[in-house]
Amino acid sequence: MSNENGILVIAESTSEGEFKPATAELLTAAAGLAKDLNEPVSVALIGNGVSNRSDDAIALGADKVYVVDDSVFENYLNETYTVAVAQVAEQVNPRIILLGHTPNGRELGPSVAVKLETGIATDTTSLDIVDGKLEATRSLSGGLFRQKTGFPKFPNIATVHPKSFDGAEPDSSRSGETETVSVNVASGDLRSRFVSHTEAISEGIKLEDAKVIICGGRGMGSKEGFDGLYEFTGLIGESAVASTRAASDSEFCGQELMIGITGKVVSPDVYFAIALSGASQHMAGCSGSKNIIAINKDPEANIFKESQFGVVGDYQAVIPAFLDELKQLD
Numbered sequence: 001m002s003n004e005n006g007i008l009v010i011a012e013s014t015s016e017g018e019f020k021p022a023t024a025e026l027l028t029a030a031a032g033l034a035k036d037l038n039e040p041v042s043v044a045l046i047g048n049g050v051s052n053r054s055d056d057a058i059a060l061g062a063d064k065v066y067v068v069d070d071s072v073f074e075n076y077l078n079e080t081y082t083v084a085v086a087q088v089a090e091q092v093n094p095r096i097i098l099l100g101h102t103p104n105g106r107e108l109g110p111s112v113a114v115k116l117e118t119g120i121a122t123d124t125t126s127l128d129i130v131d132g133k134l135e136a137t138r139s140l141s142g143g144l145f146r147q148k149t150g151f152p153k154f155p156n157i158a159t160v161h162p163k164s165f166d167g168a169e170p171d172s173s174r175s176g177e178t179e180t181v182s183v184n185v186a187s188g189d190l191r192s193r194f195v196s197h198t199e200a201i202s203e204g205i206k207l208e209d210a211k212v213i214i215c216g217g218r219g220m221g222s223k224e225g226f227d228g229l230y231e232f233t234g235l236i237g238e239s240a241v242a243s244t245r246a247a248s249d250s251e252f253c254g255q256e257l258m259i260g261i262t263g264k265v266v267s268p269d270v271y272f273a274i275a276l277s278g279a280s281q282h283m284a285g286c287s288g289s290k291n292i293i294a295i296n297k298d299p300e301a302n303i304f305k306e307s308q309f310g311v312v313g314d315y316q317a318v319i320p321a322f323l324d325e326l327k328q329l330d
């Protein structure tokens, strides 16, 4: 195919029928590429009962929305969604296709690339246009190296690491077009079936949504020491406790609190890094934080190179004094 044009974003929705944060982030990335190319941004909106959300996609930056609305797409199945994305892509003939590096996107992207017989760059953190083609960058070894990927064929496909871009803000004054695409999923395409969906139960505010994160490392020394961090969340609104891998592996807390390349990726306004060394694998999950405040007894700890504010000292002395100050503010 030739005459490729524009950027196609594959939207993802929550079970409540809203766009996932990854979709707004992809639309920011797509807007930057579209500006460099002077080409449009389109969105593929796939699901059951999704037609009415086309305006939301336009408000977030889509010039055109391709709606694939059918009960067969009620729940994500790799086989059905691959057929839908490939069929939309064949119709749109985009230069670039962007997906979130989410649990669904990291599976869907490669299978779409196979179907369209093209290449893919996964888990990318920045995107540029070089000679009319995508150049996608991703970080390796917890941020120690960067790898740039170019593409010999169109469409150029990339999945984008969460929080690499700020989410686009909706602008209801924007206008755009909507087109319904009917996709045929042959019964022979279906080798799996949807059984059930279970939401993870989490108490309090989700780590990804917290404005302030209090992260404890191995230097907390014990589960009792680590549990003391929850006193912060009682005093600071929209805050949550997190851990390093070493703290989770030491069973100070569950694995679900872990931040890093094998844990969650967060970008809060304030990240307290307490009794943790600042290993690259950990920083890969929190370096997007607006402010990092380190507390560590070792003045040579790497975390002081990564933080805007730091206190050298034993957390057992620093934290009570800090909490006393916080209580005064009430």
Ligand SMILES: Cc1cc2nc3c(=O)[nH]c(=O)nc-3n(C[C@H](O)[C@H](O)[C@H](O)COP(=O)(O)OP(=O)(O)OC[C@H]3O[C@@H](n4cnc5c(N)ncnc54)[C@H](O)[C@@H]3O)c2cc1C
Pocket: 216, 217, 218, 219, 220, 243, 244, 245, 246, 247, 258, 259, 260, 261, 262, 263, 274, 275, 276, 277, 278, 279, 280, 281, 282, 285, 295, 296, 297, 298, 301, 313, 314, 315, 316
């Ligand atoms: C493939 C791979 C993937 C990984 N993925 C992740 C990941 O996703 N997330 C992650 O976190 N790690 C990950 N790691 C592990 C990572 O390399 C580090 O080992 C880990 O982050 C270290 O955790 P830590 O900083 O809590 O512990 P340490 O490195 O042991 O640091 C403890 C710190 O606490 C300080 N300290 C001790 N006592 C006190 C005290 N009383 N008061 C103040 N400070 C004190 C010490 O000075 C020290 O700096 C991964 C490693 C590999 C190889």
